[in-house]
Amino acid sequence: MKRLLEAELIYGRLLDVSEPHLVERYNKALEAFGLPRTNLKQFSIDMTGFAPEIADELGDRDYLDPNRVNRRFIILTPDQVELPVVHTSFSNTAALMHEFFNANARAINAITIRDALYGEIEDTVSVVNDVDDLLSINEVRFRVLSAEDLLDKATELRTLVDRLRTVPDAWSDDEMLNRMVELAKQAGDIRQNALVPDQLVFRHEAFWANHFGGVYVFLDGNQTTVICDPSVPGFRRSRPWQVSYIALDDYQRIFAFLASTKRLELPRASWVEASGLLQHRADMTITNLVNREDPRADLAKADRIWLQTWMHRNAALIAEDGAYPFLQEALRIIAATGEIRMKDVDPWGRFLLVRALPDHPDQWLVNQLISQLTPFDFVSRFVFDKQGFYDSYEKFSEKFREFVVETLTRTYLKDKPAFRQRLYGIGEDKGNA
Incomplete structure (x- = not known):
């Protein structure tokens, strides 16, 4: 692959990560996923945060794609929206990430000034054993966390602000007021910065999955068409009244x-x-x-x-x-x-x-x-x-x-x-x- 790398025909247009605070935020996200911290001082990431160098270091190209479903992501900067997705099990991962970035641009811009976002694109299945598992994925939900707990702190501060407004004697609670000051120093003015993403659920439209050698799924209203090798588990068995199956040859x-x-x-x-x-x-x-x-x-x-x-x-x-x-x-x-x-x-x-x-x-x-x-x-x-x-x-x-x-x-x-x-x-x- 050396010739492809030199010509930027593989892993092209990735974003360089070398600033210590960004490397540290990335490491905190890795730890939250139960993965080892990277020893690298510099690496490059795609739109989802996948880094080829870290994949090599871990010896696992699927370190952000366990079981090749429920894809993980790490967002260090809103600039990632302009990057490609270079490793994925579903062809529409890039489209879903684009939707997430576009629907939550204000929150992503605000949070990544001081923190990193990470999480999973949660499907309705945890393991794909046959075609029916793929067909059961109708929508995905982005489960979003932050490396420095900025999201949790913003949510806690919002709750305390609401209590201050609604509970008559809340102003006399010095412990609560001190906690609000402490949180505001980290989360900022939550009235001005929308730190909580606005949209987390998205439709799972037509896609290709790399399971079983590759499966194409097309949607037309209530009718679904599957194109793949007929030896794939579940071929012609799931919902024959609603799903059409076509052999790849x-x-x-x-x-x-x-x-x-x-x-x-x-x-x-x-x-x-x-x-x-x-x-x-x-x-x-x-x-x-x-x-x-x-x-x-x-x-x-x-x-x-x-x-x-x-x-x-x-x-x-x-x-x-x-x-x-x-x-x-x-x-x-x-x-x-x-x-x-x-x-x-x-x-x-x-x-x-x-x-x-x-x-x-x-x-x-x-x-x-x-x-x-x-x-x-x-x-x-x-x-x-x-x-x-x-x-x-x-x-x-x-x-x-x-x-x-x-x-x-x-x-x-x-x-x-x-x-x-x-x-x-x-x-x-x-x-x-």
């Missing part, structure tokens, strides 16, 4: 579901030609074939002439694979007619021609699913399914890793919002690195 049913629920943007000239997405995928099929045939090939130095020569010499291989000629023919048809009749396309090829509908709330999740179904497109896989990308990267040859890093640096990292907008029609990153 059933391209026809997956496409029918996404298209019928208007989550897909079908191939039309209006976006295909401007985006360059289909040509991008066509190029990806060729580089994938080159690597498959000769893992030692130096694609980082390959120009168009080299690739054209390779394609002429390997025409039979390209025809047998089918993806490149299929995409070239699709581009020709779109240029001539403006669209493609998807019912005439074999199920295996349909996901090569589509992207998530850009303005749909599930756009990131749908693009993640598409990238998993078209794994040769390592660029899209990196953008939408980083864990899947990292797993694939580990299996690449050294030469191909070099080419992958160079390609991502030259294309996606150069201007991420512009790249996402052009190829996929979306710009907001939702906390992704």
